[in-house]
Amino acid sequence: MTGWLSPQDWQALALSLRVGLLSVVLSLPIALGFAWLLSRKRFPGRILVEALMFLPLILPPVVTGYALLALLGRNAPLGQFLGEFGIVFAFRWTGAVIAAAVMGFPLLVLSIRVAFDSVDRRLEAAAETLGAHAWRRFATITLPLSLRGIAAGCVLAFARAFGEFGATISFVSNIPGETRTLPIAIYELLNVPGGMPGVNRLSLVAVFVAIAAAASATLIAGGALWRRSSDDAR
Amino acid sequence: MIELAMRHAFTDLMLDVGFRADVRTLALFGDSGAGKTSVLNAIAGLLTPQAGRIVLDERVLFDSAAGIDVAVAERRVGYVFQDGRLFPHLDVRANLLYGARSRSNGAGVDFDAVVALLELVPLLARAPSSLSGGERQRVAIGRALLAQPRALLLDEPLTGLHFEARRQVLDYLRRLKRELGVFTVLVTHHADEVAALADEVVLLAGGQVAGQLPRDEFVAARTATGLLQAV
Numbered sequence: 001m002t003g004w005l006s007p008q009d010w011q012a013l014a015l016s017l018r019v020g021l022l023s024v025v026l027s028l029p030i031a032l033g034f035a036w037l038l039s040r041k042r043f044p045g046r047i048l049v050e051a052l053m054f055l056p057l058i059l060p061p062v063v064t065g066y067a068l069l070a071l072l073g074r075n076a077p078l079g080q081f082l083g084e085f086g087i088v089f090a091f092r093w094t095g096a097v098i099a100a101a102v103m104g105f106p107l108l109v110l111s112i113r114v115a116f117d118s119v120d121r122r123l124e125a126a127a128e129t130l131g132a133h134a135w136r137r138f139a140t141i142t143l144p145l146s147l148r149g150i151a152a153g154c155v156l157a158f159a160r161a162f163g164e165f166g167a168t169i170s171f172v173s174n175i176p177g178e179t180r181t182l183p184i185a186i187y188e189l190l191n192v193p194g195g196m197p198g199v200n201r202l203s204l205v206a207v208f209v210a211i212a213a214a215a216s217a218t219l220i221a222g223g224a225l226w227r228r229s230s231d232d233a234r
Numbered sequence: 235m236i237e238l239a240m241r242h243a244f245t246d247l248m249l250d251v252g253f254r255a256d257v258r259t260l261a262l263f264g265d266s267g268a269g270k271t272s273v274l275n276a277i278a279g280l281l282t283p284q285a286g287r288i289v290l291d292e293r294v295l296f297d298s299a300a301g302i303d304v305a306v307a308e309r310r311v312g313y314v315f316q317d318g319r320l321f322p323h324l325d326v327r328a329n330l331l332y333g334a335r336s337r338s339n340g341a342g343v344d345f346d347a348v349v350a351l352l353e354l355v356p357l358l359a360r361a362p363s364s365l366s367g368g369e370r371q372r373v374a375i376g377r378a379l380l381a382q383p384r385a386l387l388l389d390e391p392l393t394g395l396h397f398e399a400r401r402q403v404l405d406y407l408r409r410l411k412r413e414l415g416v417f418t419v420l421v422t423h424h425a426d427e428v429a430a431l432a433d434e435v436v437l438l439a440g441g442q443v444a445g446q447l448p449r450d451e452f453v454a455a456r457t458a459t460g461l462l463q464a465v
Contacts, residue, residue: 126319128306129278130333130381140332144323 005201011177012185013205015093019181020162023100024154027108031153035112036138056167057106065170068099072171095172096179100164104157111156115149116142148220155217162209182206236260236385236419240276240286240296249273249283249441257433259411259418263425263452264438270421271316273438274387277419278313279306291384291417312378312386312416316393318370320362326373327358333381343414348376351413352406368399372406379416386418392427404430429453 005013037043038050056064072079072089079090089095119142127137143150165183172179174188186202189195239252249269262270275281277288279295282303288296290311295304312333320329334345349355352372362370371391378386391407392400404427411418411431420431428435428449435452437444447455 122315122317122319123321125280125306126313126315127321127332129280129309129311129313130377131307131310131335132333133305133307141321 005205006198008176008185009198009202009205012180012182012202013209015096015177015180016162016182017209019093019096019100019164020158022097023104023161024108024158026097027101027105027157028150028154031105031108031112031157032143032150034109035116036142038109039113039116053109054106056103061103061164061166062170064102065099065167068095068102068167068171072098089172091172091175091179093172093178096164096168096181099167099171100161103164103167104160107160108153108157111149111153112146115146115153118149119145151220152217155213155220159210159213162213163206235289235291236277236417237287237289238273238277240273240283240288242272242276242281242283242286244272247272247441251438251441251443253436253443253446255434255436255446258415259420259432259434261420261422261428261432261435261449262438263422263428263435264444265423268438269441270423270438271389274313274389274419274421277309277385278311278387279304279309280313293384310382310384312381312383314371314374314378314386314388314391316390318362318374320365320370320373320377322362324362325358326354326360326362326365329362329373330354330358330377330380332377335380335382343379343382343416345380348379351409352376366399367395368403371395371399371403375403375406375410379410379414383416386416388418388420388422390421390423392422392424407431425452425456429456 034053038046059067069090070076072082072095074080074083074088074090079088082088089098123145124137124141127141132140163183164181165187168179168181169184169187174180174184180188182202182205186199186206189198189202192198235254235256237254240249242249247267247269249272251269251273262273264270272281276283276286277290277295283296283298285298286296287294287298290309293304294300294302295309296302320326321332324332330345330348349358352375354372354376357365357369357373362373365373375386375388375391388407392403395403408430410416418431420427422428429452432449432452434446434448436446
């Protein structure tokens, strides 16, 4: 396969995988917190928080990318402030991670929240009577009983991040080796004479990654981590 | 020793209950909807009464006038729910150890003693979903006991069990009472359970206390009216 894909193809694939995985890993703790808040707490402004969180799902991705640029760009106040500490996101691969994380965040929170909602609250009450405070109840009851939903959310968010195009190109542009992810590479090859073989190659790779992600989700949900399901059948 | 006074308005019931008892096992007896489980929930802290005061062994758990409301996790009660509520993702051993506290000053019970008393050894590696109803309740009782509770709260622990399992769990509860002597509040609507386990009975009806009497008087009254046989 090394010969089949060009070095640029490999670069784009590796970058997309890195961006996809990192965006999920970095947003997961925040998503867990958000999902828990939305599932368990009633607070003023909750509807607004929920609406803001789902915005990336509804807005055209280019607009989300532009919003990120307006917020974290080199000339934006927050971007300038972070720049003083050497933290720059605009036109960097780290910015692609931010864009992918923002785009995948609603899917991640939504899946985890549904998983939290489906945990029997009476089990949490039982844990409470056994002396477990909030954090221990979350870590030992809510979280393990939500693992399938969390795994599904991670796969969904990864898939969304892996395929991210609009927000990424608006925020970090198309810089070979830095921000040219797989979808951006495909888009560029589409606009280059004689680029079709490359488009076909990378599209096939994208299909392969999508199938691998979906298969791993199925394996996680039904596999070793939940071997106890064989006991359920008894 | 327990001292309880509470008022709480539900949409379909006005709960206004007060009693004081200094026995080993107290039964709250009454029909469904009399408010028995709500009283138990208030003792555990799972229900916050609109007004009242709950004192367990001279420790104030709740006092609306003084603004005291001890957190559920701090109340040190062992609650055995009607449906067991074992944690499905943990095996029996992990369930038993979930709330386990080490004994202090030799008081309370240890793991081996509880496992032996309730004959749980063959079940330790099993998943809750593979247990029968009676086994599940025995594990739930063990789990509650290992939290070294100041009071064991039993909410209709035999409901839903078939005849043999019911008799079996009842035997275990008798042994428990004899050998461990943990203060217990038993909620039931079965007079034979009161007769088998309780020292004193609080009768609840329509959210109010209809009477409080020693076990023997309860049994005598029930037997005389033909409501209780084969005690």
